[in-house]
């Protein structure tokens with residue numbers, strides 16, 4: 001058995017190829033980048049567009065509606081016969097956006113449902129994050145007897161990763177995941193716990209090439225993970241058999257390494273120059289609305305509509321949000337979400353041109369928030385989880401699914417141990433519902449033993465149950481047994 005050839009297509013893109021299977025996961029290859037021309041794959045993967053057949057496939061898997069995973073321009077050019085696999089999320093946003101882009105052959109897959117890819121036993125399934133607050137998912141693929149859990153940007157829990165191992169009948173051959181700085185500690189723990197044969201870390205959120213945003217670039221070489229680690233640049237490949245592997249490096253990257261800061265800086269400079277036209281096109285496509293355009297009225301109507309979507313979210317948000325909108329028709333506008341309090345807990349500064357794009361339905365709040373073309377400030381300890389949930393989803397079905405998830409058996413508890421001490425604690429994290437049976441660790445802190453929820457690293461005192469580093473409801477802790 002030769003084993004599949006897995007190739008990086010940049011960012012979280014992975015190509016899996018066998019003699020009778022070509023599968024592309026989350027290809028992001030269009031020259032215009034994503035999120036209003038703000039983010040681009042790092043490093044530049046544009047040379048791959050000239051590689052014959054590399055971006056052809058019978059199957060394409062798209063993990064989320066986020067524009068660095070759902071490259072609409074690329075997907076809209078696919079042949080009608082290509083089957084596009086997507087996770088079945090509580091809302092139809094991903095499906096609707098693909099359909100609107102002209103994608104015909106969409107295969108919506110429930111979590112853990114197997115999709116046969118060939119008639120030789122290769123298959124794929126999706127593993128959505130546990131909490132419906134984030135619509136992100138991993139792909140679990142078995143090809144030629146080799147397994148890959150391709151996490152995209154999904155944060156899978158230990159229990160989900162263990163189930164993936166059970167599904168494939170043993171250790172994972174390749175675990176590919178986002179090991180950027182903010183996730184690194186959690187990823188390290190996961191890798192240590194599940195012991196894949198190979199781990200492939202890939203880049204974080206992409207890079208910024210608009211001169212206005214380049215200050216946000218912070219390219220960090222992936223850190224050391226406790227497993228045999230493959231760092232693949234766009235165009236690099238690895239052939240994996242059940243007992244061995246062999247990397248094939250793309251000569252395009254001679255002289256480049258993440259750890260070489262001069263090479264990274266030079267690359268960013270050349271890359272930015274090569275995308276100047278695409279970025280200029282974005283600015284031209286979104287002109288500043290004229291004074292008297294009615295932007296403020298459209299803004300107010302928009303938030304009335306959003307506020308009606310979920311009384312549950314309004315109750316959880318309960319804050320005033322201030323928008324400082326720059327432009328000929330801008331102003332300072334407050335939105336009261338579930339409160340009449342005049343004090344703003346969150347302040348957003350944004351240019352009217354980008355806000356208009358959201359109000360007009362051309363882009364989603366998610367695109368704007370991820371673009372860095374909006375600046376966010378907040379009062380210390382203000383918890384924006386539900387505010388951002390409302391904006392990111394802006395969909396009644398998605399919000400209802402989160403409410404249902406939050407309301408799961410609130411009295412359920414779980415027993416956790418640390419050394420010879422045992423604690424009985426609330427099972428589901430009061431922040432966003434992570435199952436603490438699998439998604440928590442007990443750690444020493446200056447305040448004593450804490451339970452750390454690995455979903456967002458909130459610490460809860462195992463003495464008082466109080467959340468120590470954020471504004472969040474406490475957990476209930478029964479006395480140590």
Ligand code: FES
Nearest residue numbers: 429431432453456
């Ligand atoms: S779910 Fe966010 S910290 Fe627990």
